[in-house]
Amino acid sequence: MTVSDFSDSSVNPDYIARQLRLLESQKSELEELRRRKGWSEVISFLWNAGATVANFFQVPIPQISAGLIQSAWEKVQQWLAKEKLRSATS
C-alpha cells in the first residue's frame, strides 16, 4: 500500500511532527529527572555523612564543608561511574 491509497487529508504532518517533538521532550525530561533526583540524593547522603563524620571526629560542621565535601563528591562520582550508577547522577 502506498501513500496514494489514503486521502491526502487523512493525516496531518504538522500534528505528527508536534507529537514526535513531545515524545522527544518527554524522554529528555525523564532523563533529566533521573539525573537530578540521583544527584540530589547523593548530595543528601554526602551532607548526612559529613554530619556523621563531623560528629565522630568532633569537628565543627563548617570545617568539613566546601573543599572536603567537593573532594568526597569527586571520589563518589568516580565510584558511581565504576559501578555504572552514574546515569542517575552524572
Add this chain to the structure above:
Amino acid sequence: MNSDSLSDEIANTVKAAVKAEADKPLVVAVMGQTGVGKSTLINRLFGTNLKTDPVKPCTKEVERVVVKSKDGSELWFYDMPGIGEAADVDAEYLNEYRRILLESDIAMWAIHADMRSVSFDRWALDQIIGSDPDEGRDLLSRITVALTKVDHLAPPPWLYVKDGESGVVIPSEVLLEVIEAKQRYFFESLLAPHAEMLTAATYNDSKWTLQLPGFKYTDDTVTYLGYLGEAEASSLAERYPEHSGLLRRLREFYSVVACSSLLRYNLTPLMISVLNKLGRGAVFRFGSQFTDDVSKLTIAEAKACLNIVVVDEGTRHPIDDMGRSGNKRKHLRKGDHR
C-alpha cells in the same frame, strides 16, 4: 587527622549508603479494579513477565512476585487482587492495599480508560486515604493514577510512526481530544476533591526565587502546596515566562496519565510521574530496573494490533494501514469527526 582521610571517610560512608539503597529491591504495587491490566502494565514498564489473562481475574490474593534483573537487582511486585468483584472482600482488600501502599516505592492506581463511572474508584481511594490528613497526604504523595487500555477508546485509529525496524504509536488528533478529556475528567473526579492534600515538587532549573502564595523553594527544588490548576499555571507562565517549564512540571505532577500497555503509548509520562514520587534513595533502585525504550514498539508487535495507520517518520505521510487494508481513511483531522 588530615583532610584527605576525612574526605575518604565521607566518600566511603556515602558509597556504602548508596550501595545499600541500590541493593534493596524496588517495591511496586498497582491497585485497581479487576481487568484493568495491572500486571500487563508492570510487564511493559519493567520488562517483567507476570502472568496475565484477558478473561478471568488472575490475582485472587496479594502475591509478592520477585523479579531478578540481569544485574542481580530485584523488583518486588505486589500483585494486588482486583477490587469490585464482591463487596464483602473489598473492605478486606482495601486494608491490605493501604498497608502495602505504605511499604511500596511505587504505587499506581489503575483505571480502565473506557470506564464511565468513577464512583467505585473514588470510594475505594477515599477509604485508603482515610481521615487522618497527614497520613492521607503521605499516601496521596505516593500514588500515580494511570488510565489503562486507552487503545479501547473510540474513535480509532492510532498512528504508528515507523523509524527503522521499530516505531512509536500516537493517537489521531480526534482520539487525542478524547484522551485529554478523559484525563481531565478522572483528575477532577478522583484527585481534585483532595487538592488541599496534594504537594507537587520539581527541580529548580530556572533559579526560582519568587515569593508567591503556595510556593516554597530552595536552590534545588520548588514545591507547590495544593494543586496548581491549568488557569493559574498559565497565568503565572505568562507573567514569568522564564519559569514556564518549571510551572508546567508542577502542574503535571499529579496529572492522570492515560496509557496503553498494548501500544506502549504514554509510558514515558507514566515513568516521569512514578519517578517524581519516588521516596528517598529509591532512585538508585529505580535506576537498575529502568527500561530505556518504554515507548518503542516493533513492527511485528504493531502488526498484531488493529486500527493502526503506519506513518513514515521522515515524510510523516501514511505508508500502510494494518487494520483496514484497502480502506481509505477519513475523518482523522481534528474537527472532522463529530
